[in-house]
Amino acid sequence: MPLTSLRxxxxxxxxxxxxTALVAGGGFVHGQNPAETTVPRLVMxxxxxxxxxxxxxxxxxxxxxxxxxKEAYVREFSQGDLVYINRGRDANLxxxxxxxxxxxxxxxxxxxxxxxxxxxxxxxxxxxRITEVRDTSSTAEITLVCVGTVNLGDxxxxxxxxxxxxxxxxRPLSIVGAxxxxxxxxxxxxxxxxxxxxxxxxxxxxxxxxxxxxxxxxLTVYRPLAxxxxxxxxxxxIGQRRNDGFSSDRFRTRDNASLTSSPKGYPQVAERIPRxxxxxxxxGEVVIIRTEANTAVGVLTRTTxxxxxxxxxxxx
Numbered sequence: 001m002p003l004t005s006l007r008x009x010x011x012x013x014x015x016x017x018x019x020t021a022l023v024a025g026g027g028f029v030h031g032q033n034p035a036e037t038t039v040p041r042l043v044m045x046x047x048x049x050x051x052x053x054x055x056x057x058x059x060x061x062x063x064x065x066x067x068x069x070k071e072a073y074v075r076e077f078s079q080g081d082l083v084y085i086n087r088g089r090d091a092n093l094x095x096x097x098x099x100x101x102x103x104x105x106x107x108x109x110x111x112x113x114x115x116x117x118x119x120x121x122x123x124x125x126x127x128x129r130i131t132e133v134r135d136t137s138s139t140a141e142i143t144l145v146c147v148g149t150v151n152l153g154d155x156x157x158x159x160x161x162x163x164x165x166x167x168x169x170x171r172p173l174s175i176v177g178a179x180x181x182x183x184x185x186x187x188x189x190x191x192x193x194x195x196x197x198x199x200x201x202x203x204x205x206x207x208x209x210x211x212x213x214x215x216x217x218x219l220t221v222y223r224p225l226a227x228x229x230x231x232x233x234x235x236x237x238i239g240q241r242r243n244d245g246f247s248s249d250r251f252r253t254r255d256n257a258s259l260t261s262s263p264k265g266y267p268q269v270a271e272r273i274p275r276x277x278x279x280x281x282x283x284g285e286v287v288i289i290r291t292e293a294n295t296a297v298g299v300l301t302r303t304t305x306x307x308x309x310x311x312x313x314x315x316x
Contacts, residue, residue: 042164043287044299048202049164050100051124051146053191055204056292058120059102061155063087066137068152076149077142083128085138085156093130093138099156101125101142108295110206111186111310118206118295121189125150127159147192165216165287173302175282177220182315183211187221188295189309197307201300203286205313208294212315215291219298219313221283283307285316 044052067084068077077083087093103123110116126145130138142150184207191202207213284303288296300307 041167043167043301044164044200044289047144047146048299049162049289050127050144050159051191052202052289052297053122053124053204054290054292054297055108055121055188055295056119058104059122059155059157061104063091063099063156065101065150065152065154065156071152076151077145078149079126079142079145081142081150082131083140083142083150085130085140086136088134088136088138090136093133095130095133097130098143098159099128099130099140100159101128101150102155102157103151104155108188108204111188112206118188119292121204125154128156162290163215165289167287167301168218173220173282173285173304175279175304177282179280180220180314180316183207183213184312184314185211187307187309187311187313195309197300197303197309199284199300199303201307203298203300203307205286205296205298206294207313207315208296209291210293213288213291213296215288217288218301218316219286219288220316221286221300221303221307221311221313222280223283223311224280225278283311286313 064086065077065083066086068074069082070077085093101124103125105121105123107117108119108121110118124146125148126142128140128142130140132139185205187197187203188206189204190197194201197203205219207219282304284305284307285301286298287301288298290297
């Protein structure tokens with residue numbers, strides 16, 4: 001059969017396969033809007049659900065990792081390792097049960113109110129599954145390690161699968177959006193103590209359930225005008241008398257274009273027009289994935305620049 005005769009059959013065959021794959025894969029069928037059959041995208045992965053950490057009450061440490069078959073030469077454990085737990089049937093532990101590995105890092109103080117302790121920073125390190133239970137001890141396999149390693153003494157709490165919010169339909173961020181007048185707070189800290197933050201980073205804020213914050217809420221991340229964290233160095237100010245190319249020293253400006261370039265110019269303008277009356281600097285937005293009484297955990301979903309510890313947040 002000539003190739004020209006095979007071409008229509010091949011096209012029909014490929015078209016049928018394509019439509020079959022689309023329907024089977026959750027695509028679209030004739031007469032339906034593709035948006036109606038799209039599975040909602042979640043704001044974080046399953047691993048992020050396990051590993052986010054939080055600021056709140058210290059995790060109980062009565063259940064701990066106290067040994068391992070490798071402890072003669074290893075003090076840090078990873079996925080697939082067997083570890084021993086200090087409780088067994090005496091604490092009603094059962095084979096197959098999943099526990100979250102956690103570590104109490106230390107107290108966290110509020111950035112806005114000095115001396116106010118908001119809770120303990122608790123790292124969530126991974127998961128393990130109990131494989132064997134004895135009278136006063138148990139054996140477990142580490143099934144997931146988040147970041148870093150698991151150590152002797154790390155605590156265990158029953159694992160609860162918290163809900164993951166879905167990403168809401170896209171809406172543009174208003175660069176000069178006015179304040180909403182709703183609850184405001186600050187970014188206290190971040191996962192792994194990072195200070196320069198971008199999209200998908202986990203952050204902890206000083207707002208919680210007592211402030212009306214709930215899982216799935218979106219918060220705008222911003223900073224007041226002229227408060228960007230810029231490092232200033234000794235050489236930022238140029239000695240004009242030692243440099244060529246300046247037409248005049250009268251106003252300490254390159255071209256005498258504006259008084260605001262002089263040492264007195266900026267304060268004079270800022271005094272006439274307070275900075276808090278001008279649009280604030282938009283940094284991004286956060287979606288809440290967990291709440292405590294006066295703190296919450298969020299994921300940065302979008303950023304216009306690097307966010308930093310201390311940036312302000314406002315409920316949208």
